Amino acid sequence: MHLLQRTSSYFAPPYLSLLLLPLMLLGCSTNHKETSTAGDLSVTAQKKSTNSQYSLPETLHKNLLKNMIWVEGGSFEMGSDAEQARKRERPAHQVSLDGFYISKFELTQDIFQQIMGWNNSYYQCANCPVNNVSWFNMQLFIERLNIATGKRFSLPTEAQWEYAAKGGQQTKGYKYSGSNNIADVAWYSDNAKRQSHPVGLKNPNELGLYDMTGNLWEFCQDNMSRSVYRMPREHNPFYGNKPTDGSYSKQKAMKVIRGGGYEFSATENLVFMRDGATNNVRMADIGYRLVMEKN
Numbered sequence: 565m566h567l568l569q570r571t572s573s574y575f576a577p578p579y580l581s582l583l584l585l586p587l588m589l590l591g592c593s594t595n596h597k598e599t600s601t602a603g604d605l606s607v608t609a610q611k612k613s614t615n616s617q618y619s620l621p622e623t624l625h626k627n628l629l630k631n632m633i634w635v636e637g638g639s640f641e642m643g644s645d646a647e648q649a650r651k652r653e654r655p656a657h658q659v660s661l662d663g664f665y666i667s668k669f670e671l672t673q674d675i676f677q678q679i680m681g682w683n684n685s686y687y688q689c690a691n692c693p694v695n696n697v698s699w700f701n702m703q704l705f706i707e708r709l710n711i712a713t714g715k716r717f718s719l720p721t722e723a724q725w726e727y728a729a730k731g732g733q734q735t736k737g738y739k740y741s742g743s744n745n746i747a748d749v750a751w752y753s754d755n756a757k758r759q760s761h762p763v764g765l766k767n768p769n770e771l772g773l774y775d776m777t778g779n780l781w782e783f784c785q786d787n788m789s790r791s792v793y794r795m796p797r798e799h800n801p802f803y804g805n806k807p808t809d810g811s812y813s814k815q816k817a818m819k820v821i822r823g824g825g826y827e828f829s830a831t832e833n834l835v836f837m838r839d840g841a842t843n844n845v846r847m848a849d850i851g852y853r854l855v856m857e858k859n
Contacts, residue, residue, distance in 0.1 A: 750778025788840030
């Protein structure tokens with residue numbers, strides 16, 4: 565099955581999204597402790613912003629930083645050779661990463677709307693994950709968020725995402741992110757009632773991250789390739805085009821999405837599973853999670 569190509573001006577209502585999702589994703593089945601945070605980082609950068617048009621209220625700003633979890637760098641086994649693994653997820657291979665901050669929650673609608681001035685998400689609430697936003701839309705949001713905060717946020721690379729989902733250096737080798745029982749950690753086809761839910765209602769994984777399995781699929785920075793695991797890059801791997809000026813590529817491309825979603829079964833939400841969607845598509849069950857540079 566191949567990705568359904570659509571323009572960024574189109575967004576599907578929830579019922580249509582559910583019908584189209586098996587076509588949108590690359591070959592899913594027919595259903596398609598102690599942590600450290602960035603909360604102590606200064607919020608005065610907001611006042612020093614060179615563009616006062618983009619800002620966050622101090623409470624939102626503090627909460628955003630407080631919810632960034634430090635992930636200690638290290639090595640891990642990316643991909644899988646398990647029986648359920650498809651060719652795109654094989655072979656398992658060793659990868660090492662530098663440390664990074666990642667949000668304990670999927671990006672919520674209150675922060676997105678404050679920065680962008682609009683919110684087209686389905687299932688709206690302040691603490692619900694933003695959705696129905698294209699990868700391109702999200703890059704613009706991140707540019708403005710970086711101005712508002714003085715920090716350097718981005719989407720995770722696929723390797724960062726998988727390392728964090730598997731628990732980093734605290735991993736216990738679970739099938740899902742944080743448990744071998746999917747119902748403990750995820751909104752999925754058996755309990756979600758065909759919609760996403762507010763963030764943080766299920767149990768977290770070993771690093772204190774919520775909803776890394778289920779709820780919404782999450783876009784990564786990388787381009788999607790079915791064969792990239794067979795030509796692995798060992799340290800801080802990234803697959804795609806990254807302009808030297810720190811901006812993002814404006815080319816249409818298929819991007820990696822990870823984590824599974826509320827309309828997918830337990831066997832389709834395993835922590836190593838990967839899929840893709842074009843960077844101009846907007847869907848009710850695709851969202852985002854931020855990472856942040858240390859300095």
